[in-house]
Amino acid sequence: MYQSSVFINLSPPLVASLEVGHHLYWHLGNLKVHGQVFITSWVVIAVLLISAWLATRNPQRVPQGIQNLMEYALEFIRNLARDQIGEKEYRSWVPFVGTLFLFIFVSNWSGALVPWKLIELPDGELAAPTNDINTTVALALLVSLAYFYAGFRKAGLGYFAKYIQPTPILLPIAILEDFTKPLSLSFRLFGNILADELVVAVLVLLVPLIVPLPVMLLGLFTSAIQALVFATLAAAYIHEALEVGGEHGEEH
Template sequence: MPNFLTFSNILPLAELEVGHHFYWNLGGLTVHGQVFLTSWFVIGLLLIASLLAGRNRQMVPAGLQNFMEYVLEFIRDLAKNQLGEKEYRPWVPFIGTLFLFIFVSNWSGALIPWKLIQLPEGELAAPTGDINTTVALALLTSLAYFYAGFRKRGLGYFAKYVEPTPILLPIAILEDFTKPLSLSFRLFGNILADELVVAVLVLLVPLFIPVPVMMLGLFTSAIQALVFATLAGAYIHEALEGHGDEDH
């Protein structure tokens, strides 16, 4: 997408740069540097919070420990609701990290004024606003549910493609492609659209007017994280149970 709002040079804070990336070359591979910079920030935040909270765990929690325990209970509930009491425990780290990474990424993109940090090219934003990140997460989710299915039922996992009737085989196969596609594009589209709307509004009216849209962005960001994690849990559950074609 071209940098269509070139007149925004009057307001350096309100610049729109979609499709411009801060490229790094790693031995012939090009990567988007800005995505990694913010994702490292997000990962660092998560690790620091966990380490700080876990430094001195008490039987009666207080402060940060209490908060992180609340987070863990929330994630456990989420995984338990999707996978059921019996199966959920091994999947808590995966689903929980999906939720935490996406949630912190989205909110850091919405709350932290990354644009104050100048890059040679492109701009810092939520890592989830880059299609590479969301596709990576969605493909990992696909791998996760295939792994879950094969681990639980071996090659019998393929039976779910012809159950209840082989007529639905093409649809069942198609589902394996639509699942990661919808997961990744839903997240990517929501986050990028939110950033664009806020950027455009800030460009037009720099004060106050964008605030409600920003709040809405925070809300949708949280919802998208929840949706991604919940759907990942639902897909894994489906692979474990093999109830054929539940369409989500």
């Protein structure tokens, strides 16, 4: 197993220590699982479910409070999906793209806003679930599955035509794309979130007061942008796969 660890422990302040590559391992049978990722992801899922439940518990025609907020989020997601996938097909993809966005967004912001490190774990430390490569690769692979599913459902085996569509010369590149898409999706998210948390941790280590604040704000901003980018790209890939099926019949 490949592990790299960065250990910086220059000064006593409790919160300002930094470790990467240490995990809280849970053993399920002979499988190993990163416990700290699941703990925080359950918190994130709980936040999402509770706010969804509060928003739809007693829906009003004139929305108020949390219903208003969640409707704003839903409208945002629907617009995103409609812009990327198109008016005709976007409806059935809203839950998938929307859950991607909400899960990644709340995960990222939980990493930036919740002082997880105050909770002591036997090993490893709590952080955003998207801080772990397993999570981002899982999400990226799901996106791959989703766009393959979309393409095959729309065009059947005719979906393979897209690999030789303009010219068969591009076949290797077309195949390569199916690997680079999940790779870039997962590493972009993972790298951004990990790098953000590392930068904040290093700055806190060096200057504990005030100076890290702008970087933390920047971290909030990049976190939101990364969630948006992930969801937008997922929708764009799905749209691309749907296009292959759509070419026979209608315009585009």
